[in-house]
Amino acid sequence: MKIFTDTFIFCLSTILLFSGNSINAFSYDYSATTKCLVEPQRAQYGGGIIVNPDFNSSLEGWTADRLGEVEEGVSKAGNRFIVVHNTTHPLDSLSQKVQLEKGNLYSFSAWVKISEGGETVSVVFRTTDGELVHGGKVIAEQGCWSLLKGGIVANFSSPVEIGFQTQNTKVEIWIDSVSLQPFTKKQWRSHQEQSIDKVRKSKMSFQITTTANKTAMQGAVVSIKQLKSDFPFGCGMNHNILKYTDYQTWFASRFKVTTFTNEMKWYSTEKIRGRENYTVSDAMLKFAKQHGISVRGHNIFWDDPKYQPDWVKSLSPEHLRKAAAKRINSVVSRYRGQLIAWDVVNENLHFSFFEDKLGENASSEFFSTAQKLDPNTIMFMNEYNTIEYSCDEKASAVNYREKLQEILQYPGNEGIIAGIGLQGRFGSGQPNLAYMRSSLDILGSTGLPIWLTEVNAADGPNQAQYLEEILREGYCHPAVQGIVMFSGPEIAGFKNMSLADTNWKNTPAGDVVDKLLGEWESVTMEVTADDTGFVDALLFHGDYSVTVQHPETNSSATLSFRLTKDVPQATIDVRI
Ligand SMILES: *[C@@H]1O[C@H](CO)[C@@H](O)[C@H](O)[C@H]1NC(C)=O
Ligand SMILES: *[C@@H]1O[C@H](CO)[C@@H](O)[C@H](O)[C@H]1NC(C)=O
Ligand SMILES: *[C@@H]1O[C@H](CO)[C@@H](O)[C@H](O)[C@H]1NC(C)=O
Ligand SMILES: *[C@@H]1O[C@H](CO)[C@@H](O)[C@H](O)[C@H]1NC(C)=O
Numbered sequence: 001m002k003i004f005t006d007t008f009i010f011c012l013s014t015i016l017l018f019s020g021n022s023i024n025a026f027s028y029d030y031s032a033t034t035k036c037l038v039e040p041q042r043a044q045y046g047g048g049i050i051v052n053p054d055f056n057s058s059l060e061g062w063t064a065d066r067l068g069e070v071e072e073g074v075s076k077a078g079n080r081f082i083v084v085h086n087t088t089h090p091l092d093s094l095s096q097k098v099q100l101e102k103g104n105l106y107s108f109s110a111w112v113k114i115s116e117g118g119e120t121v122s123v124v125f126r127t128t129d130g131e132l133v134h135g136g137k138v139i140a141e142q143g144c145w146s147l148l149k150g151g152i153v154a155n156f157s158s159p160v161e162i163g164f165q166t167q168n169t170k171v172e173i174w175i176d177s178v179s180l181q182p183f184t185k186k187q188w189r190s191h192q193e194q195s196i197d198k199v200r201k202s203k204m205s206f207q208i209t210t211t212a213n214k215t216a217m218q219g220a221v222v223s224i225k226q227l228k229s230d231f232p233f234g235c236g237m238n239h240n241i242l243k244y245t246d247y248q249t250w251f252a253s254r255f256k257v258t259t260f261t262n263e264m265k266w267y268s269t270e271k272i273r274g275r276e277n278y279t280v281s282d283a284m285l286k287f288a289k290q291h292g293i294s295v296r297g298h299n300i301f302w303d304d305p306k307y308q309p310d311w312v313k314s315l316s317p318e319h320l321r322k323a324a325a326k327r328i329n330s331v332v333s334r335y336r337g338q339l340i341a342w343d344v345v346n347e348n349l350h351f352s353f354f355e356d357k358l359g360e361n362a363s364s365e366f367f368s369t370a371q372k373l374d375p376n377t378i379m380f381m382n383e384y385n386t387i388e389y390s391c392d393e394k395a396s397a398v399n400y401r402e403k404l405q406e407i408l409q410y411p412g413n414e415g416i417i418a419g420i421g422l423q424g425r426f427g428s429g430q431p432n433l434a435y436m437r438s439s440l441d442i443l444g445s446t447g448l449p450i451w452l453t454e455v456n457a458a459d460g461p462n463q464a465q466y467l468e469e470i471l472r473e474g475y476c477h478p479a480v481q482g483i484v485m486f487s488g489p490e491i492a493g494f495k496n497m498s499l500a501d502t503n504w505k506n507t508p509a510g511d512v513v514d515k516l517l518g519e520w521e522s523v524t525m526e527v528t529a530d531d532t533g534f535v536d537a538l539l540f541h542g543d544y545s546v547t548v549q550h551p552e553t554n555s556s557a558t559l560s561f562r563l564t565k566d567v568p569q570a571t572i573d574v575r576i
């Protein structure tokens with residue numbers, strides 16, 4: 001378990017859920033996560049297990065002990081809501097007790113508004129032990145209602161009290177349309193499958209006719225073979241790839257996208273001031289190119305003071321400015337046009353090495369320079385804990401979105417092609433998929449591509465199962481456009497989550513990865529045309545080759561095509 005700032009607040013495995021108004025409709029409503037509305041929307045799922053979610057029946061179902069701290073309100077349009085004055089002890093002011101069942105995932109949502117300014121409002125769940133579990137947050141505004149999304153995954157059966165909190169205790173919180181909807185793991189999984197069908201596949205039809213008289217070719221056999229997957233699901237690699245041919249074979253037979261875990265970092269390429277050495281990353285890039293593996297550039301700068309080259313740590317601001325300018329010019333120019341992404345500034349929500357020394361706009365300026373040097377490559381922020389831990393205030397999805405918007409609104413940065421990098425380094429314990437999903441929803445509202453960039457599940461008895469849950473949740477989310485794990489074979493030093501042992505035998509985590517690689521590709525299939533000459537197939541996006549043959553006439557045709565998410569449905573006419 002990870003312990004965060006306040007001694008009494010620590011993070012259980014909380015989870016958040018998605019929007020969508022019925023349990024069966026699996027829809028991602030991004031717009032609601034950005035809009036601030038004059039009147040709140042009605043409670044999702046009719047409030048789920050919350051009693052009196054819209055406060056239509058005064059405070060029925062809610063506990064409000066201290067008089068004067070909670071008030072009922074009515075809008076001009078007649079909507080009822082609740083105003084909480086005392087936000088220091090929100091659960092003492094207003095709470096509702098609900099029963100959580102072990103194994104279920106709970107999606108939470110509420111509409112909130114505050115009396116002044118803009119403040120982060122969190123939902124907290126108090127367990128019977130008195131622990132406060134954070135379940136999501138929003139930056140609420142004065143004068144209009146914002147959607148607070150979040151959730152909790154119950155690894156225990158117990159009652160919890162739901163309440164709201166803000167750091168600034170002087171503001172009032174207005175609350176309405178509270179919802180907590182339970183899902184079994186099975187329901188959750190079925191939502192994922194529905195989403196995968198919708199966002200990762202397209203419906204392909206083949207109309208087979210004869211060349212001679214254009215009549216339908218009943219009985220024609222269509223063989224469909226996927227050559228390449230369109231979804232980048234890859235794995236980090238390190239310098240050992242240059243040393244072990246077994247590692248090369250293992251890697252190249254599985255993955256088409258990678259990130260060098262450390263070899264492109266500043267501390268690797270300029271260990272000694274002024275002596276740049278790209279030998280290793282050049283060789284790794286060469287290997288990747290030879291095998292058709294795309295590479296994410298990781299990273300230009302890392303904002304954590306600990307991970308600077310030693311000689312950089314003590315530079316004066318003036319010298320740092322020069323050294324940083326040289327670094328960004330050097331690495332970005334060297335690999336211009338050869339990478340699919342740059343992690344421009346790593347972890348700049350948690351750390352501020354460059355901002356502290358060079359000024360508050362350091363990250364924005366780095367994005368600006370990188371874009372000018374390599375205009376066609378996607379420029380990413382890259383952070384941890386945004387999807388992993390609901391109690392990490394600094395890296396929450398709303399803070400991430402704010403920081404990225406600040407960078408993109410910096411004068412001159414308007415045209416930057418930007419992406420959202422989420423490391424996804426999960427600790428031990430049940431991953432909070434509901435919280436993960438809500439964070440992806442919030443960031444998905446930007447319309448920018450999201451990549452999970454360093455996916456990892458901590459060592460432990462359920463590592464493989466948790467890894468699978470995390471990968472499935474990422475893959476099913478429509479805003480996620482790529483996944484890279486930071487893992488590999490044990491021989492290369494990936495010990496915490498190795499995918500293959502020293503004999504190249506899969507670990508349980510390795511089995512999960514191979515299973516998903518197989519599952520997320522269309523198996524080669526043979527389908528026979530019906531009397532209308534039609535063959536339909538729901539296919540994963542990617543490159544295909546197709547052979548059509550008639551068993552009696554022996555006439556045949558071959559074709560190839562690429563299926564992308566831009567074409568949800570297509571028909572190809574085939575004459576044989
Ligand atoms: C509460 O009242 C509003 C109208 O003011 C209505 O739209 C809504 O459905 C009511 N909620 C419930 C749970 O009855
Ligand atoms: C069309 O051609 C196919 C084979 O070439 C033949 O079997 C079929 O009878 C023809 N149909 C018509 C209507 O001519
Ligand atoms: C650069 O790094 C490589 C690999 O570590 C090393 O073999 C080589 O000697 C280095 N070159 C220089 C000039 O230091
Ligand atoms: C940072 O950039 C903003 C414009 O986005 C500007 O208003 C501000 O003055 C800049 N800060 C510094 C220290 O230059």
Ligand SMILES: *[C@@H]1O[C@H](CO)[C@@H](O)[C@H](O)[C@H]1NC(C)=O
Pocket residue numbers: 001011012013155156428429430
């Ligand atoms: C629930 O999860 C938390 C955090 O991962 C862990 O500390 C706790 O022991 C778990 N409880 C049970 C009953 O598994």
Ligand SMILES: *[C@@H]1O[C@H](CO)[C@@H](O)[C@H](O)[C@H]1NC(C)=O
Pocket residue numbers: 496
């Ligand atoms: C491996 O796990 C240990 C113990 O949990 C941790 O301290 C270390 O940072 C991990 N290493 C990596 C590369 O994640």
Ligand SMILES: *[C@@H]1O[C@H](CO)[C@@H](O)[C@H](O)[C@H]1NC(C)=O
Pocket residue numbers: 551552553554
């Ligand atoms: C089709 O091919 C099979 C096997 O090669 C052969 O036996 C058959 O005679 C061929 N039919 C025609 C119509 O050419």
